[in-house]
Amino acid sequence: MTDATATMRAPSATVAARKTRYRSPAVRGRLPVLLFFLPPALLLFTLFVILPMGEAAWYSLYRWNGYGAPEHFIGLRNFEVLFNNAAFSRALINNGLIILTSLLLQIPLAIWLATMLAHRIKGAVTFRLIFFLPYVLADVAAGLIWRFVYDGDYGLFAAISGFFGVVTPYVLADKNLAIYAVLAVVIWKYFGFHMMLFIAGLQAVDKNVLEAAEIDGATGWQKFRYVTLPLLGSTVRISVFFAIIGSLQLFDLIMPLTGGGPLNATQTMVTFLYTYGVTRMQVGLGSAVGVILFVICVTLAFGYKRIFMRHD
Amino acid sequence: MIHLYGKAPLRARNLSALVAATGLAFLSGTGASAAQTVVKWLHLETVPSYVKVWEDIAAKYEAAHPDVDIQLQFLDNEAFKAKLPTLLQSEDAPDFFYSWGGGVLKQQSETGTLMDLSDAMNADGGAWVKTYNPAAVKGFTFNEKIFAVPYKMGTVSFFYNKALFDKAGVKAEGIKTWDNFIEAVKTLKAAGITPIAGGGGDKWPLHFYWSYLVMRNGGQEVFSAAKNKEGEGFLDPAIIKAGEQLAELGKLEPFQGGYLGATWPQTLGVFGDGKAAIILSFENTEANQRTQSGDGKGLASDNIGRFAFPVVEGGAGAATDTLGGLNGWAVTRKAPPQALDFLRYLTDKDNERIQAAAGMIIPAALGAEDGIADPLMRASADQLAASTWHQNYFDQDLGPAVGRVVNDVTIEILTGQMSPEEGAQMIQDALELE
Numbered sequence: 001m002t003d004a005t006a007t008m009r010a011p012s013a014t015v016a017a018r019k020t021r022y023r024s025p026a027v028r029g030r031l032p033v034l035l036f037f038l039p040p041a042l043l044l045f046t047l048f049v050i051l052p053m054g055e056a057a058w059y060s061l062y063r064w065n066g067y068g069a070p071e072h073f074i075g076l077r078n079f080e081v082l083f084n085n086a087a088f089s090r091a092l093i094n095n096g097l098i099i100l101t102s103l104l105l106q107i108p109l110a111i112w113l114a115t116m117l118a119h120r121i122k123g124a125v126t127f128r129l130i131f132f133l134p135y136v137l138a139d140v141a142a143g144l145i146w147r148f149v150y151d152g153d154y155g156l157f158a159a160i161s162g163f164f165g166v167v168t169p170y171v172l173a174d175k176n177l178a179i180y181a182v183l184a185v186v187i188w189k190y191f192g193f194h195m196m197l198f199i200a201g202l203q204a205v206d207k208n209v210l211e212a213a214e215i216d217g218a219t220g221w222q223k224f225r226y227v228t229l230p231l232l233g234s235t236v237r238i239s240v241f242f243a244i245i246g247s248l249q250l251f252d253l254i255m256p257l258t259g260g261g262p263l264n265a266t267q268t269m270v271t272f273l274y275t276y277g278v279t280r281m282q283v284g285l286g287s288a289v290g291v292i293l294f295v296i297c298v299t300l301a302f303g304y305k306r307i308f309m310r311h312d
Numbered sequence: 313m314i315h316l317y318g319k320a321p322l323r324a325r326n327l328s329a330l331v332a333a334t335g336l337a338f339l340s341g342t343g344a345s346a347a348q349t350v351v352k353w354l355h356l357e358t359v360p361s362y363v364k365v366w367e368d369i370a371a372k373y374e375a376a377h378p379d380v381d382i383q384l385q386f387l388d389n390e391a392f393k394a395k396l397p398t399l400l401q402s403e404d405a406p407d408f409f410y411s412w413g414g415g416v417l418k419q420q421s422e423t424g425t426l427m428d429l430s431d432a433m434n435a436d437g438g439a440w441v442k443t444y445n446p447a448a449v450k451g452f453t454f455n456e457k458i459f460a461v462p463y464k465m466g467t468v469s470f471f472y473n474k475a476l477f478d479k480a481g482v483k484a485e486g487i488k489t490w491d492n493f494i495e496a497v498k499t500l501k502a503a504g505i506t507p508i509a510g511g512g513g514d515k516w517p518l519h520f521y522w523s524y525l526v527m528r529n530g531g532q533e534v535f536s537a538a539k540n541k542e543g544e545g546f547l548d549p550a551i552i553k554a555g556e557q558l559a560e561l562g563k564l565e566p567f568q569g570g571y572l573g574a575t576w577p578q579t580l581g582v583f584g585d586g587k588a589a590i591i592l593s594f595e596n597t598e599a600n601q602r603t604q605s606g607d608g609k610g611l612a613s614d615n616i617g618r619f620a621f622p623v624v625e626g627g628a629g630a631a632t633d634t635l636g637g638l639n640g641w642a643v644t645r646k647a648p649p650q651a652l653d654f655l656r657y658l659t660d661k662d663n664e665r666i667q668a669a670a671g672m673i674i675p676a677a678l679g680a681e682d683g684i685a686d687p688l689m690r691a692s693a694d695q696l697a698a699s700t701w702h703q704n705y706f707d708q709d710l711g712p713a714v715g716r717v718v719n720d721v722t723i724e725i726l727t728g729q730m731s732p733e734e735g736a737q738m739i740q741d742a743l744e745l746e
Contacts, residue, residue: 063745065712066397067423152570153587154606170570173512175727178573261513262572263729279394281419281712 053294059287066283078288087264088289091272094179095248098186098268102243106187107194107236114198115224128199132192139189143256146185147172150257172258175265182257182266189253190246194239201235202228234312241304248297269293348381351651354399354406355384356392358577359603365670369663373654380650389576390514393712400425400644407647408655411460413451413638414704415711420642421459427643429458432652440656448676451638451704460640461655462676464667466595467636467692467699468520472617476505476589484617488631490528490557490624497566500589509588510567511579512726515719516707520592521561522722523635523706524621525554531628532701538743539710546740547733550628555725555732557624562726572727577604584610592621594637595692599671618691634699635706640676710743717742 060078062070082088113131117124134142149156152170161168171181205228213223229236251270254260260267260275267275269289277286353370357363363384370382385406387395392410399405400420411417420426433441433449441449441458448462472484480503482496500507511517526535530550537543538551568574568582583591584605591597602610623631641655657663664675668683674693675681681697684690696702707715721738724730730738 065419065423067401067419067425153582168569170573173570173573175572258573259513261515263723263727274394278397279390279712280716281397 056287056290056294059284060291062284063282064284065281070284074284078285079292081285082288082292085276087267087276088269088272090264091267091269094266094268095250097179098183098247098250099244101183101187102190102247103240106191107239107243109187110191110194110239111198111232111236113191114195114202115228117195118199118202128196131195134189135192135196137189139252140256142185142189143253146181146188147257150181173262175263178258178262178265182254185253185257186247186250190243194243197235197239197242198232201232205231234309237308237312241301241309244300244304245297248293248300269296348379349648349650351380351382351408351648351654352406353382353384354387354392354409356387356389356410358388359599359672362599362667362670362672365667365672366658369658369666370654373657377650377653380654382654396420405644405646407651408461408641408643411452411640411642412705412708413460413640414708415715416708417452417459417642418454419711421454421457425645426459427645427647429461429643429652430456433458433461443661443678444659444676445678447702448638448640452640460642461659462638462640463659464639464673465637465676465696465702466639466674467634467696467702468524468592468594468705469621469692469695470590470592470619471583471597471601471688472590472619473583473586473588473611474615474617476500476586477617479503480505480589482589484619487619487622489622490525493622494561494564497561497564497590501564501566506568506582506588507564507566507590508568509579509582509591510571511574511576512567512572512723513574513578514576515723516705517576517579517592518726519707519719519722520635520705522554522558522718522725523703524592525557525624526551526706527633527635527701527703528621528624528629529554529557529627531630532633532703534628535703541743546736546743552732552736553624555735558722558725559728559732562728572723580604581606586611595674595689596672598686598688613686613688616688618688620695630700632695632698633701633703634696635703636696638676638702638704713745714739714742 059070061073061075063072063074063077064070117128117131137145148154150172152158152168152173157171158168169177171177209227209231210223213227218226249270250268251274254266254268254271255274258266260271264272270293273286273289273293277283277289353366355363355366357366363386366384370384374380374382396409400423405425411420417426444462445465448465449458452458452460452462470487474484477484477500480500482499487493487496497507530538530548534548534550538546538548568588571579574582579591580593580597580601581604582588583593583597584601585607591601594600598613598616601616602608604610620631621635623629641659643651643655659677661677661679664673664677664680665683667673668675668680668689669685671686671689674684674689674696681693684693703709706718709715710718717739721730721735725732725735
């Protein structure tokens with residue numbers, strides 16, 4: 001926390017200067033800040049983050065239905081059950097798929113659209129708004145809308161296939177197709193957010209550099225590849241970071257769409273946690289999923305920050 | 313207590329009761345002196361006319377007991393099941409809620425969140441408890457303690473669309489055995505009609521097939537042994553055979569397109585819209601298919617027929633064994649005495665008769681059966697009355713963890729993802745973990 005207070009002061013050069021000259025008053029000045037501002041944050045963080053995490057780790061070692069106190073200790077049995085569970089493996093694979101789709105389709109799409117909409121061309125603002133709209137929509141509402149779109153009897157898909165005279169695919173009920181249908185909705189829902197990040201990033205790119213490249217005879221693609229993209233680097237890295245963490249936590253979009261079905265084909269770790277842990281009153285098992293999810297998230301987040309974002 | 317009046321406009325209740333309640337508050341001067349007891353009633357009824365019947369009963373009760381304010385709270389079926397464990401342990405626990413009895417209620421009763429109703433119901437020489445069908449009371453009794461007030465009983469049976477059966481030339485009277493049923497499905501399919509409406513998205517609507525097949529193949533003895541972890545358990549040959557028959561049905565692809573994603577209300581809608589000929593469903597199907605159909609009218613009542621789940625040749629189960637619900641109102645530990653008093657009123661002979669007459673229930677209260685007006689409901693009630701073994705829904709009876717595995721396994725076997733042996737083994741594993 002000392003670091004935090006230091007960075008708080010850092011922007012002001014005069015303060016920093018004073019700090020070196022009069023060390024002891026600065027410490028004296030910092031003490032009330034610590035006493036006043038640290039406890040609430042520390043308390044809230046402990047109460048709502050550290051404690052639940054510790055509790056989950058503790059519950060994960062028990063067979064417990066959520067009532068009373070956990071008493072039936074079973075060691076690592078819950079984890080064993082999880083790794084032998086086909087639905088959980090499916091959930092892990094699906095989370096991987098969602099991350100891959102986000103990285104390979106969603107972010108390139110967002111960059112492409114951003115490069116077109118970052119300039120002050122006619123209608124750019126309107127298009128930005130349109131592309132950003134899905135992100136503003138509540139996840140559950142979006143899920144319900146798409147459930148209707150995909151509906152094979154009364155939905156948009158039924159109408160389209162009826163128009164072309166082909167047999168309606170029941171995409172959400174087909175265990176091979178359902179996950180792709182979900183992925184399409186995920187891209188639709190979140191590309192606008194990444195696009196906005198890139199637009200902000202592009203507006204910070206110095207026009208002179210691009211002009212210089214143009215004078216040097218660079219083509220459109222070369223300008224993008226060798227000037228824009230490197231300068232967008234930090235934005236790309238933060239965007240990828242959000243995409244990965246968001247993908248791992250995907251839940252509210254899937255529940256109204258498929259609820260993890262059919263045959264667990266669209267299960268993610270969090271929907272698995274909910275279906276198998278909460279609704280079956282197996283809080284111990286659910287906590288074990290939570291612990292695994294936590295470990296994966298923390299490893300990825302810290303690893304990513306260490307490796308890719310250390311200069312940002 | 314002011315906040316109680318503040319909540320009044322939020323209630324779904326008829327205006328007159330609201331006006332009466334508000335008027336009462338004014339008459340009694342300050343809000344503080346008119347201490348009203350709030351009774352929170354959690355249900356999952358989706359048919360508006362049924363809720364109206366309850367609201368009327370509640371209004372009648374409130375008129376006679378001005379100090380009681382009954383609030384109906386609704387949760388959707390699946391949401392209800394998911395939310396209940398947390399809700400019961402919170403300060404917002406309802407005073408009484410809908411229960412299917414069985415393993416789920418038993419587990420809830422063991423946690424100390426429910427009120428033991430034995431003393432109240434057995435008081436005065438059992439004046440209260442004697443008003444119900446003893447089988448219903450028995451279904452809610454664990455360790456000789458009663459944990460729910462009996463409300464209704466039910467049977468699951470086949471309902472069919474008479475017009476579609478005629479079109480395909482299928483005679484419902486001819487369906488006596490499982491083989492007959494399979495033949496009927498094939499005939500319907502050959503006639504270009506979707507044979508069965510199935511709710512594979514919610515899973516439990518299809519677990520009725522496996523349940524009934526287990527009952528027809530194995531009979532009470534085999535199922536009770538399996539449930540009590542005796543003998544071969546769920547690996548009993550009769551139970552494996554039930555799985556094989558289920559797989560055989562699945563191979564015929566008898567369900568509507570996209571059935572694996574269909575929720576129960578959608579499934580009722582498929583039947584109500586005449587898009588499938590058969591549905592395996594509850595006693596109150598006629599009213600429910602109407603609510604869920606696209607036009608709000610559904611099938612005309614004279615277009616719906618009903619037949620019991622057929623027997624399996626060589627099976628140990630009888631045609632008169634029934635699978636179905638037993639529903640009651642479980643009371644939470646902190647509920648006020650008024651909640652009990654209201655429940656006694658809600659499930660007394662007269663009010664049960666009113667609910668039966670509205671086509672809502674097969675009453676659990678003795679002497680209220682004569683209220684059943686609807687012929688299809690009457691047929692269900694008669695079947696129930698002649699039942700040689702009435703089994704609660706498997707997914708409720710086996711408790712939340714094993715019950716949900718049964719639902720999963722049914723879908724897996726039906727779609728050919730899992731062999732009947734693997735499915736049986738999975739249920740057995742889940743049971744042994746309990």
